[in-house]
Amino acid sequence: MSSYDIHYRKQIWQAAICSVLNKVFDLAPPVLIGTAVDVVVKKQDSVIARLGITDIFGQFLILAFFTVIVWVLESVLWIY
Incomplete structure (x- = not known):
């Protein structure tokens, strides 16, 4: 293991996790x-x-909720 890995291990893991999550949200x-x-x-x-959830309007509300959540999380991960 190089000294670079030791000093930046936490940032490397954070970057890898954010990258994978960003792709999932994409x-x-x-x-x-x-x-x-x-x-x-x-x-x-x-x-x-x-x-x-059998009501069609309720189904679309659920979809809208998840869409907003995905966009917010994708935007937050893009900042990192």
Whole structure:
């Protein structure tokens, strides 16, 4: 192990974790869009409806909530 690794180990781990999480959040919007299409097409038989939220408006509220969370987390990780 080099002296560089020892002095910056914590920052290296933080950067690696932020990079992986940022990529996960980059891939989340297409999944959310696909889920929204699923709600429109299948309505009460969608993936979210199987979790117990059968109201279409409620399903879209859940999707909107997760979309905002993903964008906020992606933006926060971009700062690091």
